[in-house]
Amino acid sequence: MHTGAFAFDTASGLSCDGVPLADIAASAGTPTFVYSAEAIRGAWRRFDAAFGAVPHAVHYALKANSTLGVLRLLRGLGSGADVNSGGELEVALRAGFRPDQVVFTGVGKTPEELDRAVSLGLKAINAESPGELERIDALARARGARARVAVRLNPDIDAGAHPHISTGRRVNKFGVPIELGRELYRQMARMPGLQPVGVHVHIGSQITDVAPLRRTAEAVAEFVGWLGEDGIAIEHVDLGGGLGVSYDGAAAPTPAEYAAAVLPAVAPTGCTILLEPGRAIVAPAAVLLARVIDVKRFFDAHAFVVLDAGMTELIRPALYGAYHRISAVAPRAGAVAACEVVGPLCESSDVVGKNRRLPPLEVGDLVAVHDTGAYGSAMASTYNRRPLPCEVMVDGGRWEVIKRRQTVEEMVGLER
Ligand SMILES: Cc1ncc(COP(=O)(O)O)c(C=O)c1O
Numbered sequence: 001m002h003t004g005a006f007a008f009d010t011a012s013g014l015s016c017d018g019v020p021l022a023d024i025a026a027s028a029g030t031p032t033f034v035y036s037a038e039a040i041r042g043a044w045r046r047f048d049a050a051f052g053a054v055p056h057a058v059h060y061a062l063k064a065n066s067t068l069g070v071l072r073l074l075r076g077l078g079s080g081a082d083v084n085s086g087g088e089l090e091v092a093l094r095a096g097f098r099p100d101q102v103v104f105t106g107v108g109k110t111p112e113e114l115d116r117a118v119s120l121g122l123k124a125i126n127a128e129s130p131g132e133l134e135r136i137d138a139l140a141r142a143r144g145a146r147a148r149v150a151v152r153l154n155p156d157i158d159a160g161a162h163p164h165i166s167t168g169r170r171v172n173k174f175g176v177p178i179e180l181g182r183e184l185y186r187q188m189a190r191m192p193g194l195q196p197v198g199v200h201v202h203i204g205s206q207i208t209d210v211a212p213l214r215r216t217a218e219a220v221a222e223f224v225g226w227l228g229e230d231g232i233a234i235e236h237v238d239l240g241g242g243l244g245v246s247y248d249g250a251a252a253p254t255p256a257e258y259a260a261a262v263l264p265a266v267a268p269t270g271c272t273i274l275l276e277p278g279r280a281i282v283a284p285a286a287v288l289l290a291r292v293i294d295v296k297r298f299f300d301a302h303a304f305v306v307l308d309a310g311m312t313e314l315i316r317p318a319l320y321g322a323y324h325r326i327s328a329v330a331p332r333a334g335a336v337a338a339c340e341v342v343g344p345l346c347e348s349s350d351v352v353g354k355n356r357r358l359p360p361l362e363v364g365d366l367v368a369v370h371d372t373g374a375y376g377s378a379m380a381s382t383y384n385r386r387p388l389p390c391e392v393m394v395d396g397g398r399w400e401v402i403k404r405r406q407t408v409e410e411m412v413g414l415e416r
Pocket of ligand 1: 276
């Protein structure tokens with residue numbers, strides 16, 4: 001029924017790399033994210049291989065999913081890390097990434113975060129503004145150090161993604177307008193605490209048309225040419241993340257197609273190409289395993305199928321109107337019927353899937369919400385005092401809990 005790690009057979013229902021999801025639910029409970037280690041490995045290696053012909057480094061973007069078990073797996077493959085906050089930086093270090101494997105992006109970095117980044121000597125701090133460059137310079141000089149920096153350029157290119165996850169337009173808060181960047185790099189030559197090592201862009205997420213990514217690469221390559229004219233040599237071009245995945249079965253560009261779109265522009269710069277994929281690495285590698293806790297049908301309207309998972313575990317449908325496939329783990333015989341799959345929270349936006357056609361579902365049945373490895377657990381909250389969910393990794397026919405379910409004691413542990 002579904003391709004990849006999650007396969008269906010009539011005897012054991014939906015399984016992850018041969019492990020029945022029903023077995024995991026029986027032991028770990030629900031809601032639980034179930035990851036396929038093999039799917040994560042495969043996605044990372046495809047990405048890496050797509051750029052194999054040129055010097056490059058894949059810096060997995062922690063914001064998509066920063067559960068330690070996921071990070072350790074990726075680090076073991078040779079991945080670097082892209083972090084977006086002081087918290088993600090510490091988590092990356094804890095997962096074993098060395099500071100020289102970490103790039104730090106973030107539209108607002110606190111003095112403490114910047115000082116920590118400078119003290120560690122990260123591979124690059126992707127600076128967002130002239131003011132931030134001055135602050136990094138001062139912090140580095142105070143330490144007698146030179147911070148490796150890149151400026152995040154805003155190329156004013158529409159990624160064609162949902163407005164909430166488009167970041168490369170002038171109207172967005174991210175980066176420095178590309179036409180102002182040249183002067184900024186000239187000024188950096190007069191800032192002894194800074195070592196300009198790269199340029200950075202990231203125009204958005206869930207981008208399913210490579211054309212804006214190609215135009216961005218061309219704009220960046222032209223910019224690197226200007227730097228060359230100014231006698232500024234940099235080591236790397238960081239193209240950010242953003243490659244979309246197929247949530248609904250429609251075609252999405254492969255890493256190879258992405259590489260083919262951007263490399264003709266950026267490879268001739270001679271710079272190492274840095275990439276910051278998040279979603280493309282982990283989204284398809286997980287399902288959110290949930291149980292039906294109520295079925296409500298009134299009059300002739302479609303049924304509401306209420307799950308024990310909702311916007312606290314997976315906020316994307318509520319936040320972006322995002323679509324995720326939903327399937328019964330062990331489909332019952334009977335006609336498929338229209339339903340709305342919802343979470344248990346006190347919000348009308350707490351919908352997991354609108355207008356679905358699913359086989360009959362009864363209280364106690366298990367469902368899988370697909371392609372939830374990215375921006376699922378990473379965006380989870382305890383709204384309505386719901387404990388953070390369990391997370392499980394399946395690898396080589398075995399599975400283990402990589403994050404146990406939060407207890408109420410832990411939830412209130414910070415309070416007095
Ligand atoms: C700077 C930066 N890099 C990388 C990413 C990862 O993006 P994606 O998960 O779409 O690959 C993001 C997310 O928006 C980001 O803001």
